[in-house]
Amino acid sequence: MVGKPSEVIAADPVEVPATRDGHAPAVNGVATGTEPLLAELLSGVLRVDRVPPDSHFFDDLGANSLVMAQFCARVRKRDDLPPVSIRDVYAHPTVRDLATALDEAPRQEETPAPAPPAEAPAPGSTLWYVVCGALQFLVFAAYCFVAGLTAVEGYDWISAGSGVVDVYLRSVVFGGCVFAGVCTLPVVAKWVLVGRWKEQEFPVWSLAYVRFWIVKALLHANPMVLMAGNPLYVLYLRALGAKIGKGVTILSPAVPVCTDLFTAGAGTVIRKDSFFSCYQAHAGRIRTGPVTLGKDVFVGEKTVLDIHTSMGDGAQLGHTSALYSGVSVPAGERWHGSPAQRTDVDYVRIPPVPGSTLRRFGFGLATLVQTVFVYIPLLVGGVYILGALAPSLTALFSPEEQSLGSPRFYAEALLLSAGIFVGLLTVGLFTMTVLPRLLNRVIEPEKVYPLYGFHYSVQRSIARLTNFRFYKWLFGDSSYIVHYLRLLGYDLTHVEQTGSNFGTEMQHETPYLVTVGSGTMVADGLSVLNAEYSGTSFRVSRTTIGARSFLGNAIAYPAGGRTGENVLLATKVMVPLDGEVRSGVGLLGSPPFEIPRTVERDSRFDHLRDGAELKRRLSSKNRHNLRTMGLFLFLRWVNTFALTVIGFAAYDLYGTRPAAGGVFVGGSMVLSLAFTTAFWVLVERVIGRFRPLEPKLCSIYDPYFWWHERLWKVPDLYLNVFNGTPFRNLVWRLLGVRMGRRIFDDGVYITERTLASIGDDATLNTHSKVQAHSQEDGTFKSDHIVIGDGCTLGVGSLVHYGVSMGDGAVVGADSFLMKGSEVPSGAYWTGNPAVPVRQRCR
Secondary structure, eight states: OOOOOOHHHHHHOOOOOOOSSSSOOTTTTBOOHHHHHHHHHHHHTTTOOOOTTSOTTTTTTTOOOOHHHHHHHHHTTEEEEEEHHHHHHHSSSSHHHHHHHHHOOOOOOOOOOOOOOSOOOOOOOHHHHHHHHHHHHHHHHHHHHHHHHHHHHHHHHHHTTOOHHHHHHHHHHHHHHHHHHHHHHHHHHHHHHEEEEOOOOEESSSSHHHHHHOOOOOOOOHHHGGGTTTTHHHHHHHHOEEOOOTOOOOOOOOOOGGGGEEOOOTTTTTTTOOOOOOOEEEETTTEEEEEEEEEEEEOOOOOOESHHHHHHHTTTEOSEEEEOOOOOHHHHHHEEEETTTEEOOOSSOOOOOOOOOOHHHHHHHHHHIIIIIIHHHHHTTTTHHHHHHOOOOHHOOOOOOOOSSSSHHHHHHHHHHHHHHHHHHHHHHHHHHHHHHHHHOOOTTTTOOEEHHHHHHHHHHHHHHHHHHHHHHTTTTSSSSHHHHHHTTOBBBBBBSSSSSSSSOOEEGGGGGGEEEEEEOOTEEEEEEEEESSSSEEOOOOEOOOOTTTEEOOOOEEEEEOOOSOOOOOOTTOOOOSSBOOOOOOTTTTTEEEOOOOOOHHTTGGGSSOOOOHHHHHHHHHHHHHHHHHHHHHHHHHHHHHHHHHHHHHHHHHHOOOOHHHHHHHHHHHHHHHHHHHHHHHHHHHTTTTTTOEEEEEETTSHHHHHHHHHHTTTOOGGGGGTTTTTHHHHHHTTTOOOSSEEEEEOOEESSSGGGGEHHHHHHHHOOOOOOOOTTTTTEEOOEEEEEEOOOOOOTTTTTTTTTEEETTTOOTOOOTTTOEEEEETTTEEEETTTGGGGTOO
């Protein structure tokens, strides 16, 4: 029984007057015809006899968002009731208010929405699925062979150098040629295999898809992706066919694949974590389409621009927003939300400064010189220098001795891998905490600087150096992340230690202007937007997150965010930049609306969060987290040792058969990927005891939760290599996901593998997420997720725990399918939070 049953049963029954049409509005507190039906459904969800019409869903009845999501699902199944969304529930939190609102709601469309699919997708071909996977493997193997052959010939040539200067010059020449070749290859492949991208549609696993995948994989693997925010990146996109005007700044590394369909006018700014790929996967087919941005357009962070979208000159799209297919933002208008709608909020809040083409050219040239003459020689010549500095490691660096079968070979590999691992760990931590502090001395908060100058370069360096993922992964979800973030520069002076103050994934523009209040907890995916941009300028500003707050997953928190203390920011919420400062409430959705700060279910473990009990459990959690950190450092080194053995084994074999050097080195690259995948899959299954997870509701101070956190620590970046291939489905199955046949997975992330079930021929777009858990304050919850046959998850969508999707159902781009939602077969849901398309009428 949920909530406060004694109070509910004892309350007055719902009064139902006789009406002629059964849908009369409430008059002087008398029930409408809709009211008794809603009361009946809610009493069934709450498992009580009666529900008073004026009792508050959350304050009086003790309901929560999961319970009310189930209530909404039951309402949608009734033909005699209009559909109800979770937004309606929070806006009208009593049966009587909700019934009145439903009866009086105008039936008019507010925002454009994509049309539902006419029919469910036809089953794919298993034969083509297998053939496509085989072709993709052959392409990958050929790439590794060429890379191996190039590496062997290049190392031999560099080794023939005499003296440091000669070795350096050879490293510059060889490294520069490799850099140019790797950058040029995607351009050549695109024009040879595809030509000019056009609006088209083709099935996944077809030959057309193989060509598409080759171009996409090469684009994502090339080093120019690291140049996002640099004029060189814009030039590269132009070489790929994109139509980009002067003075465009693209900070997002999510390179568009169908570049000929992408247009950006002069002066446009696109913030990081924005997706504008010019294609979508839907119902087992790839659809390509244009994304057109006019002059001086601004696109905020964590946004999605679907195909067939456009923005006029001077238009703005705020952070945490999405433009759905077919939507156009008129010139000069500002939109935000998912789906986007008109707003008065100005997202470009800094003045422009004079800029010039010469400044952009000089910045790009300086970057190219640094890359070719500094970074690449260090990387390319590093192996040779390492061998010269370690003459005692003859078994590894002298292939003519053929020592692969000797114990000394493995002992030297162990010593070398340990030295490299510990050395990088120590040097990396020192570099991230010391060098950025020195650079930060030249950046003044609130001062406007021009883009592509000295200060811009310093700011980008600070962001890159302090956002390194390894240490956040190591210290996250533990008490030690607080000390690490303080070391980086976060202002956590008044933070109250909870043992889970921050997750393992967060980013910022500068750590020296982030303040987090006492008692605040942050889940994964926080991005602090404490740098603001215009087409020609930028500035950094302090960003403050209030005390006693909780931030859910995938939140972009901008400088000037209008939230204060004791606020719940739900997953994927848009943080407001206008209106009064919100305190003591919750915010959900994009655009956001208010919800209760907490409910009874989420506060049942509050007695564990203070006093002697907290001290005891926090101490136990800290010890458990230390063991977890030690375990994964050891496992990371074991993986490093194994890869060292594989690499030098190929080098040893190369010494015996020089003519087959490319085969050996290329084969070692394939073997390294296979070993890394198998190793971490085995680690995860062993930690999980080869058993599926069970739905759970517990405190973060419960030992079960600490064990669950250990599962989150298992590295899984290797999965990205398999995006868009049948091999990714195989890996998911090995990890425990119940995967159907012929699933197209372009990059979904599944947090709790054994709690997820995905049906045949499902289509999972890039950057979508299936998250079978939630953590709010000190409470952890998890449940199953069932995605039926032929379902589609849009780009950047998130499916929460307790969700079920019927066959052929679709969740739109950037949508948030809330916990407990039940999506009928063939339905099309969009929005944040997601509702049926036909329900976008109130």
